[in-house]
Amino acid sequence: SHAYGFFGPKGIGKNRLVDFFVQALLCEKKDGIACGQCRNCVLFANDNHTDVYKVVKDPEEKNIGIEKMREMRERIYLAPSISDRNIAVICDAHSLSADAQNSILKVLEEPPKSAIIILIADFTDSLLPTLRSRLLNIRLAHISIGEMIACLEREYPGVSANSVKNAAHLASGKIDLARSLIADKTLLESAEKDYSKALLFLKSPKNERLKMLYDIFSKSMSFIEQQNSGIKFANSILAAAQWSVYEKLGINESPPAFKSDIKSTPNLAKMSKGLFELIQMMKRNIAPRLAFEQFIWNLN
Numbered sequence: 001s002h003a004y005g006f007f008g009p010k011g012i013g014k015n016r017l018v019d020f021f022v023q024a025l026l027c028e029k030k031d032g033i034a035c036g037q038c039r040n041c042v043l044f045a046n047d048n049h050t051d052v053y054k055v056v057k058d059p060e061e062k063n064i065g066i067e068k069m070r071e072m073r074e075r076i077y078l079a080p081s082i083s084d085r086n087i088a089v090i091c092d093a094h095s096l097s098a099d100a101q102n103s104i105l106k107v108l109e110e111p112p113k114s115a116i117i118i119l120i121a122d123f124t125d126s127l128l129p130t131l132r133s134r135l136l137n138i139r140l141a142h143i144s145i146g147e148m149i150a151c152l153e154r155e156y157p158g159v160s161a162n163s164v165k166n167a168a169h170l171a172s173g174k175i176d177l178a179r180s181l182i183a184d185k186t187l188l189e190s191a192e193k194d195y196s197k198a199l200l201f202l203k204s205p206k207n208e209r210l211k212m213l214y215d216i217f218s219k220s221m222s223f224i225e226q227q228n229s230g231i232k233f234a235n236s237i238l239a240a241a242q243w244s245v246y247e248k249l250g251i252n253e254s255p256p257a258f259k260s261d262i263k264s265t266p267n268l269a270k271m272s273k274g275l276f277e278l279i280q281m282m283k284r285n286i287a288p289r290l291a292f293e294q295f296i297w298n299l300n
């Protein structure tokens with residue numbers, strides 16, 4: 001039971017990607033990629049799968065209102081009829097009215113067991129932070145990592161291919177950040193270290209995670225330093241968690257040094273949500289170390 005947000009500029013193929021994703025979820029072969037042959041795959045491909053409920057904005061309406069969300073909620077509480085899932089896809093989610101968004105907060109927080117809710121939006125400014133924090137966010141950049149690497153290799157002919165790849169990855173598709181990482185070797189090394197720590201955190205059991213906090217929050221740090229260190233680490237974990245999902249969905253490859261090989265997305269979904277809340281708490285001056293410990297305890 002989870003909720004996903006696929007975000008990115010108009011026209012980069014979000015709907016098509018979501019279609020691949022949904023078909024793979026429905027496929028009877030259950031191996032992460034739709035077989036295209038089974039009953040579920042065929043019904044979905046013919047736009048005829050009764051366990052999939054799509055919401056789109058009417059061209060004559062100015063937004064998607066509360067009524068459409070009420071219908072969606074009623075639908076996903078029904079038992080699935082063909083597959084073992086009940087999937088709601090809200091296209092044009094950037095057009096959801098504030099009331100409509102508020103009306104689905106509860107179901108996003110605790111969707112029925114068989115339900116998966118997917119929001120697709122061109123931009124996120126119109127979405128409430130409380131709504132966004134309930135989603136596993138999958139951000140699709142206008143420029144692919146591959147294109148970004150090609151572009152950076154042209155700009156920095158003297159820099160090793162590995163450094164360029166790592167910088168592009170660590171910058172999560174933000175090309176300006178990648179440029180500053182390439183230009184400053186110390187910064188790149190420190191970002192690589194943070195990211196490796198974050199990957200280790202993702203793979204570690206609870207007691208190891210708690211031990212890592214000694215390193216993140218040393219005794220000699222002031223409150224502000226602890227706050228900054230905690231927020232930085234939480235952001236690294238968030239980036240590593242999201243990349244693991246991209247890897248799993250086959251959206252982007254990670255460079256060899258940063259392969260996560262983490263198998264299950266549900267845990268990552270829960271983790272992303274917890275991290276958003278953790279970062280908000282640390283920004284609100286709650287004791288960073290305590291907040292982090294609480295976050296780790298809440299993970300399992």
Ligand SMILES: [Zn+2]
Pocket residue numbers: 026027028029034035036037038039040041
């Ligand atoms: Zn199939």
